[in-house]
Amino acid sequence: MKTFHQITLIFSAISLLLSCSATNNLSMTVSQPAPVELSPQVQRIGIINRSRPSEANKGFARIDAILTAEGLKLDEKGAEAALQGLADRLRQSGRFEVVAVLDSTPELDKGLKGLPAPLSQDQIVKVCDQYGLDALYSLSFFDTDTNVNLSIAQVLVPNALGVKIPVPGHQLDLVTRIRSGWRLYEPGLPLQDEMVYEDQFLLSAKGINPAEALQTLSYRTEKVMDQAHRTGFYNGGRLEPSRVRVGRQYFVRGSEPFVRGKRLAQTGAWNEAARLWEQELNHPKEKIAGRAAYNMAIINEINGNLDEAVQWAGDAYSIYGNRDALRYLRILQNRQNQQQRLEAQLSR
Numbered sequence: 001m002k003t004f005h006q007i008t009l010i011f012s013a014i015s016l017l018l019s020c021s022a023t024n025n026l027s028m029t030v031s032q033p034a035p036v037e038l039s040p041q042v043q044r045i046g047i048i049n050r051s052r053p054s055e056a057n058k059g060f061a062r063i064d065a066i067l068t069a070e071g072l073k074l075d076e077k078g079a080e081a082a083l084q085g086l087a088d089r090l091r092q093s094g095r096f097e098v099v100a101v102l103d104s105t106p107e108l109d110k111g112l113k114g115l116p117a118p119l120s121q122d123q124i125v126k127v128c129d130q131y132g133l134d135a136l137y138s139l140s141f142f143d144t145d146t147n148v149n150l151s152i153a154q155v156l157v158p159n160a161l162g163v164k165i166p167v168p169g170h171q172l173d174l175v176t177r178i179r180s181g182w183r184l185y186e187p188g189l190p191l192q193d194e195m196v197y198e199d200q201f202l203l204s205a206k207g208i209n210p211a212e213a214l215q216t217l218s219y220r221t222e223k224v225m226d227q228a229h230r231t232g233f234y235n236g237g238r239l240e241p242s243r244v245r246v247g248r249q250y251f252v253r254g255s256e257p258f259v260r261g262k263r264l265a266q267t268g269a270w271n272e273a274a275r276l277w278e279q280e281l282n283h284p285k286e287k288i289a290g291r292a293a294y295n296m297a298i299i300n301e302i303n304g305n306l307d308e309a310v311q312w313a314g315d316a317y318s319i320y321g322n323r324d325a326l327r328y329l330r331i332l333q334n335r336q337n338q339q340q341r342l343e344a345q346l347s348r
Contacts, residue, residue, distance in 0.1 A: 021252075021253075022251055022252065022253045022254065022291075023249040023250060023251055023252060023253075023324075024249065024250055024252045024262060024265070024266075025247060025248070025249055026247070026248050026249075026250060026265070026298075027245050027246065027247050027248070028245070028246060028248065028301075028302060029243050029244070029245055029246075030243070030244060030246050030335065031241055031242070031243055031339075031342055032241060032242050032243075032244055032338055032342070033241055033338050033341035033342040033345050034238065034239050034240050034241050034242075034345055035193075035238050036184065036192060036193045036238045036239050037192075037239075037341075037345065038135055038184075038186060038192065038239065039134075039135075039186060039189070040348040041134060042096070042134040042135045042186065043096055043097040043098070043134055044096065044097055044098040044100070044132060044133050044134045044135075045090060045096050045098070045099055045100070045133060045134065045135045045136070045137065046100045046101075046102050046127065046128070046131055046133040046135070046136050046137065047083055047086055047087055047090075047099070047100070047101045047102065047136075047137040047138075047139070048102045048127070048136065048137070048138050048139070049079055049080075049083055049102075049138075049139050049142075050116060050138050050139060050140050050141070051075070051079045051139050051140065051141045051142035051143075051180075074144055074220075074221055074224060075142055075143065075144055077221060077224070077225055078142055078144060078178065078224045078225055078227075078228040079139060079142040079180075079228070080225075081224075081225035081226070081228040081229040081232070082139055082142060082180055082228040082229065082231055082232040083101050083139055083232060084101070084229060084232065085228065085229035085230060085231065085232025085233035085234075085235075085236070086137060086139075086182075086232035086233065086235055086236045087099050087101050087232075087236075088229075088232075088233055088236075089232070089233045089234075089235075089236025089237055090236050090239075093236070093239065093240060095239070098132075098133075100131060100133070102127075102131060115140050115141060115181045115183075115194075115196070116140055116141070118183060118185075118191055118194075119136075119138065119183075119185060121187070121188065124136060124185045124186075124187050125187045125188075128187050134186070134187075135184065135185065135186045135187075135192075136184070136185045136186075137182065137183070137184050137185075138182065138183045138184075138185065139180065139181075139182060139232075140181040140182065140183050141179070141180065141181045142178075142179075142180045142181075142228070143178075143179045143180070144176055144177065144178050144179075144224055145176070145177045145179075146174055146175070146176050146177075147174070147175040147177075148172070148173070148174055149172075149173040149174075149175075150171070150172055150173075169206055169207055171204065171205070171206045172204065172205050172206075172207070173202065173203075173204045174202070174203045174204075174220065175200060175201075175202050176200060176201055176202075176203070176220060176223070176224065177198065177199070177200040178197075178198070178199045178200065178224060178227055178228060178231075179196065179197070179198050180196070180197050180228065180231055180232075181194075181195070181196045181197075182194070182195045182196075182197075182235050193238060195235060195238070197231045197234075197235070199227050199231065201223055201227065203220055203223070241342055241345060241346070248298060248301070248328075249324070250265070250294070250295050250298045251291035251292075251294060251295055252265075254280075254285075254287065254288045254291050255280055255283065255288055257276040257277065257279055257280050258276070258277070258280070258288075258291065260273075260276055261273035261274075261276040261277055261295070264276070270299055270302055270303075271299070271303075273295075273299070274295070274296065274299040277292045277295040277296060277299070278292065278296065279292075280292035281293060281296070286320045286321065287320070287322075289320050290316050290317075290319075290320025290321060290322035290325070291316075291322065293312050293313075293315050293316035293319070293320060293322070293325070294312070294313065294316040294322050294324060294325045294328065296312040297309045297310075297311075297312035297313035297316060297325070297328060297329075297332070300312060301332065301335075306332060306335055306336050306339060307336075309332050310329065310332045310333060310336065313325045313328050313329040313332055314329055316328075317329060
């Protein structure tokens with residue numbers, strides 16, 4: 001009984017601490033620069049396909065021949081869809097004068113089940129000169145693996161009267177894994193980008209026999225092509241800035257203005273809350289003044305004033321000793337660097 005009371009007291013204490021938290025969470029949308037940057041003069045970009053089914057994958061390819069009407073063409077069709085997805089994204093961006101999917105580059109080594117060696121500078125220059133390109137994307141490999149599981153299951157079939165009754169049958173489960181690798185080259189420069197993607201999906205069906213179950217899974221090729229197109233499209237987005245949600249914390253306890261400011265912030269009246277926080281900058285207690293300075297950094301970041309936010313966060317730590325402000329200061333400084341990169345990208 002004593003142990004039970006001790007546990008109860010511990011949980012009560014934890015609940016009290018959580019309910020009395022000095023901070024609240026908020027989220028905001030911020031802009032981030034593109035993770036991959038090409039030279040400003042890149043206007044004509046080519047896309048090549050170095051992928052082909054690997055020797056190790058021929059066993060699965062034979063399964064493909066049974067499972068889908070496309071058979072051995074599954075990897076080929078998936079690779080074509082991936083190339084088209086990338087081309088669609090690059091054209092949609094409106095950044096490039098030319099986006100060319102090259103039909104054939106027989107002089108380049110093909111990829112097997114993993115990334116082949118990167119293209120040499122001589123190969124990159126040769127292809128770019130031959131087709132009048134400034135940069136080159138490569139689908140370095142594309143591979144699908146399928147795990148097949150066949151089990152006994154009850155299926156419903158209509159009898160002579162049209163009433164469905166359970167009879168012994170089969171369940172077919174197919175897990176298809178799709179892997180693809182991409183590289184991005186510019187003549188005379190180091191490898192600009194390298195990414196590997198992996199996705200999978202499950203398809204299941206029942207039938208009196210495996211062949212009947214298989215008939216309902218004839219759209220597997222379309223699923224592979226759809227996923228491959230989306231992966232190529234997503235990879236092209238690495239050249240574009242993005243908008244992401246980030247989390248922050250702000251102080252809501254310490255004095256009455258903080259409590260009132262919390263209520264205002266929860267209704268979206270952030271500037272009104274900031275006027276209350278500003279009143280506490282001259283509070284006789286350093287802890288309260290430090291929280292006020294920290295919150296002033298928050299409102300300036302919300303309003304897009306990164307330089308002012310950095311100044312307030314720095315004051316909150318250096319003048320008032322608020323340790324949370326030092327971590328926040330690093331976040332803001334990183335945002336400043338990203339903002340500079342973003343502005344440079346947008347000005348091109």
